[in-house]
Amino acid sequence: MKKTILRLLILLGVTITLFLAGCSRLPITGTLPEGLTVEKLAEIDEDSPMAVSPDGTVLAMASDGLKLFHLPTRQQLDVTDRSPQELAWSPYGYSLAASYAAEGKSTIVTYDQHGIKVAETGIDGVITNLSWLSETELLTASVIITNYKFGSNVMTVIHRWQPGNSLPKRIEIKNTTIQPLTASRWNQLLAGGPMLDVSRTADQILYLHPVEPPLFTPYMKLILRDLASGKEMDVAQVSLTSHGGRFTADGENILYGDGTGTITRKNPWTGETVATLKGAGTGLEISPAGDYLFADGALFHGTDMLAMLAPGGSARFTPDGSKLLVAGGGELYLLSGLHPANDRLLPVSQLGKLLQPRAWRLDNLITPGDYKDALEKTRQP
Amino acid sequence: MNLTQRSGSLALAVLLLLPLTASAEECVPCHREKTPAAVVQWEKSAHGRAGIGCEKCHGTDHEKMKRGEARVDMKACAPCHKKAFDTHRQSRHGMGLHSGWGCTRNLEDRSQRECAFCHDKDSAEPLSSVQCARFLKQSAEMGEVGCNYCHSVESSCASCHTNHNTDLKIVRDPASCAKCHMGPDHPQWEMWQTSQHGTLYATAGASLAPDCQRCHMPGGSHDVSVGITMSSGGIPYPPDKAAPNREAMVKICSECHAPNFASRELSRGDAIQKQSMTIVKEAEKIILDLADRRLLDPMPENRPPHPLSGNTLVIDSQLLYEDTSHIERLLFKMKKYDYARTIKGAYHQNPAYTHWYGNAELKMDLVDIRAEASRLRRGASGPAPAATPPPAEGEELKVLKRRLERGGITPEEYEKEKKKLLDRHLGGKKP
Numbered sequence A: 001m002k003k004t005i006l007r008l009l010i011l012l013g014v015t016i017t018l019f020l021a022g023c024s025r026l027p028i029t030g031t032l033p034e035g036l037t038v039e040k041l042a043e044i045d046e047d048s049p050m051a052v053s054p055d056g057t058v059l060a061m062a063s064d065g066l067k068l069f070h071l072p073t074r075q076q077l078d079v080t081d082r083s084p085q086e087l088a089w090s091p092y093g094y095s096l097a098a099s100y101a102a103e104g105k106s107t108i109v110t111y112d113q114h115g116i117k118v119a120e121t122g123i124d125g126v127i128t129n130l131s132w133l134s135e136t137e138l139l140t141a142s143v144i145i146t147n148y149k150f151g152s153n154v155m156t157v158i159h160r161w162q163p164g165n166s167l168p169k170r171i172e173i174k175n176t177t178i179q180p181l182t183a184s185r186w187n188q189l190l191a192g193g194p195m196l197d198v199s200r201t202a203d204q205i206l207y208l209h210p211v212e213p214p215l216f217t218p219y220m221k222l223i224l225r226d227l228a229s230g231k232e233m234d235v236a237q238v239s240l241t242s243h244g245g246r247f248t249a250d251g252e253n254i255l256y257g258d259g260t261g262t263i264t265r266k267n268p269w270t271g272e273t274v275a276t277l278k279g280a281g282t283g284l285e286i287s288p289a290g291d292y293l294f295a296d297g298a299l300f301h302g303t304d305m306l307a308m309l310a311p312g313g314s315a316r317f318t319p320d321g322s323k324l325l326v327a328g329g330g331e332l333y334l335l336s337g338l339h340p341a342n343d344r345l346l347p348v349s350q351l352g353k354l355l356q357p358r359a360w361r362l363d364n365l366i367t368p369g370d371y372k373d374a375l376e377k378t379r380q381p
Numbered sequence B: 001m002n003l004t005q006r007s008g009s010l011a012l013a014v015l016l017l018l019p020l021t022a023s024a025e026e027c028v029p030c031h032r033e034k035t036p037a038a039v040v041q042w043e044k045s046a047h048g049r050a051g052i053g054c055e056k057c058h059g060t061d062h063e064k065m066k067r068g069e070a071r072v073d074m075k076a077c078a079p080c081h082k083k084a085f086d087t088h089r090q091s092r093h094g095m096g097l098h099s100g101w102g103c104t105r106n107l108e109d110r111s112q113r114e115c116a117f118c119h120d121k122d123s124a125e126p127l128s129s130v131q132c133a134r135f136l137k138q139s140a141e142m143g144e145v146g147c148n149y150c151h152s153v154e155s156s157c158a159s160c161h162t163n164h165n166t167d168l169k170i171v172r173d174p175a176s177c178a179k180c181h182m183g184p185d186h187p188q189w190e191m192w193q194t195s196q197h198g199t200l201y202a203t204a205g206a207s208l209a210p211d212c213q214r215c216h217m218p219g220g221s222h223d224v225s226v227g228i229t230m231s232s233g234g235i236p237y238p239p240d241k242a243a244p245n246r247e248a249m250v251k252i253c254s255e256c257h258a259p260n261f262a263s264r265e266l267s268r269g270d271a272i273q274k275q276s277m278t279i280v281k282e283a284e285k286i287i288l289d290l291a292d293r294r295l296l297d298p299m300p301e302n303r304p305p306h307p308l309s310g311n312t313l314v315i316d317s318q319l320l321y322e323d324t325s326h327i328e329r330l331l332f333k334m335k336k337y338d339y340a341r342t343i344k345g346a347y348h349q350n351p352a353y354t355h356w357y358g359n360a361e362l363k364m365d366l367v368d369i370r371a372e373a374s375r376l377r378r379g380a381s382g383p384a385p386a387a388t389p390p391p392a393e394g395e396e397l398k399v400l401k402r403r404l405e406r407g408g409i410t411p412e413e414y415e416k417e418k419k420k421l422l423d424r425h426l427g428g429k430k431p
Helices: A002-025 A180-185 A187-191 A348-362 A368-379 B003-034 B036-044 B046-050 B054-058 B062-066 B082-090 B092-100 B112-118 B140-154 B188-193 B196-204 B212-216 B239-253 B259-292 B326-347 B351-378 B393-405 B411-427
Strands: A037-043 A050-052 A058-062 A066-070 A075-080 A086-089 A095-102 A105-112 A117-124 A127-132 A138-148 A151-161 A169-178 A196-198 A204-211 A219-226 A232-238 A244-247 A254-257 A262-267 A272-278 A292-295 A298-301 A304-308 A314-317 A323-328 A331-336
Touching: A037 A066, A050 A086, A050 A314, A050 A323, A058 A086, A086 A127, A095 A127, A105 A127, A105 A138, A117 A138, A127 A196, A138 A187, A138 A204, A151 A180, A151 A204, A169 A204, A180 A187, A196 A244, A204 A232, A204 A244, A219 A244, A219 A254, A219 A348, A232 A244, A232 A254, A232 A262, A292 A314, A292 A323, A348 A368, A348 B393, A348 B411, A368 B411, B003 B036, B003 B054, B036 B046, B082 B092, B092 B140, B188 B196, B188 B212, B188 B326, B212 B239, B239 B259, B259 B326, B259 B351, B259 B393, B326 B351, B393 B411
Parallel strands: none
Antiparallel strands: A037 A331, A050 A058, A058 A066, A066 A075, A086 A095, A095 A105, A105 A117, A127 A138, A138 A151, A151 A169, A196 A204, A204 A219, A219 A232, A244 A254, A254 A262, A262 A272, A292 A298, A298 A304, A314 A323, A323 A331
């Protein structure tokens, strides 16, 4: 009898272990906090780019080609059989931009909201970031590495243009020479391109650029730059393995992984560290209201980890912040039940008045305190 | 002292004197051919008559002399002419070299010998820290002829007395001052010459008219600063320094005039100085504002660096007339020529210099500076707008910031104006 009970207990333990092990391979299981639900949506390419349309209804993604996935109906539209490297919806969702790389060059194709091709532009170098600055203007970022006997020149370049209306304007924003050893050791990482994020107001960018001071360990600088004036501010020094950072929606805080195991939320204007988390900071995404965070495959609320969703995966919040699209293991999931941003976000129309004060703050013409006052006045009805 | 002792002393004196006269005798035969003027002047001079030989001033190192390294400076004269040396050193002439020179060690094609003008032998310590940007911009030749020929007055008695002459008639003639005190920047000689004082001097003679020396070197003093109440750049001294000088000048004038008359005339000069300085300050304000708005053409950062201040705007006494913008060149003329002529003309009682060469030019300079500022503000090639639109808040903030950084406004004023601009921007109101 005792042996039978023991056998049953062992069998139960093995069953539970196998069940839990099986759960851990799935992106989402019943370990989610109350109120959050998850469902599988579709197949998706490994490392696929994703872009959610501004109204939150269409996901552009790569799945054996470019697809437009209609979230309410779960219907999928095949746009092209070429899989893009980067995707970006224009602010009002009338245009979708996709970059395709081949033989060290990139082609940027813009489509209308129905997936009809509108314009195509060729750019030298591999485009690693793609963003819309307005409904008509695109911005791309790339890195150009030129190797010499004495070292390698790493140049961060952005291009700006109106697809179908103008040619890309090349702007070299940073230029550094690194030693041969550093270049060979970190070549793949450096060639991966400058992590770049564009602020919600499309006036400032955040990017990484390598620095190699003589006799010191090379590192990356996380730099904030005003696109109009070209004024810059160093936000942080991080290791070469950093995956960079993201603006919060109000542009007041910056979230970045230092590449050595810490994710920091920092106010670059006051220098204040708002919060820190343990993690490498891969695939960083921050919800529109700034309260949720996706990093290293896990979902956080504030500094609390809610669930490990998809290790090595990527995610995008919907514009209202209520849902998270998670890609991992070749599958796409939709996580629902997050607190939406609602009216916590200042409308872009009102943010427009803050563009100038934001630039003045970076130019040290006004203080962070002055800007805070201006922000409060803008919030007042 | 008995006769024997007296004879002994006389013999000793003769023995001491012998080498001197013997040395002069050694130089003279040769130099009567090589430098005849020097020999003739020396023979007629008090030095020659008293048997003060060549080596007393020049030394005995003939090779050094041939290399031009045995120039006789004031230190050679000082042991015998101590009072003159002391008063000279305390006076404005004693600062002549200080205000004319700057360190030339970093300039190309400079002779090492020039170091001796400012440094004692083997000393890196300058005798003066005062430097002149305009001097530092010149070639070695221009610096020597155009600057040092006057500014060497600090350390060279010969600058006024000439090299081998000792005849006081030379230095008591106003013409000896004219070498330096003439021209567009400070034409004191011309002013005096064409004033009633100068007319009287030329017609009735020196006994009935004052000349430079009578007013500025009273009683044969070597202090040429007596009675002067402002700096050489025309900035009034503070009252505690000016008052005794004014008193001294009134006393000098009162040798011929009633003291009240003298005081009144000098006070008129003071008033004209203040009025003229107001005009200069207005011009400076315009230029500072243009610099704040980055409208100078070219801006200091786009020019060769100022020798003393680098790539910054300089409109003080180190203002340059070269490698500058047109509007700053106008200010140079206004400040260094026309302002100086107005006030120095007034103190020298010369109506034409005070008004037409001074005041009128000064005011026309301001017209030119305002016109040039308008041209720069609207853009060199753009059409004149009907009304200048108010600058954007961002540009105004930058101008305010630059003004704050150069001390043109206080931090409190900056804060106040900044708040106004921010409110204007957020409220969407335009002035």
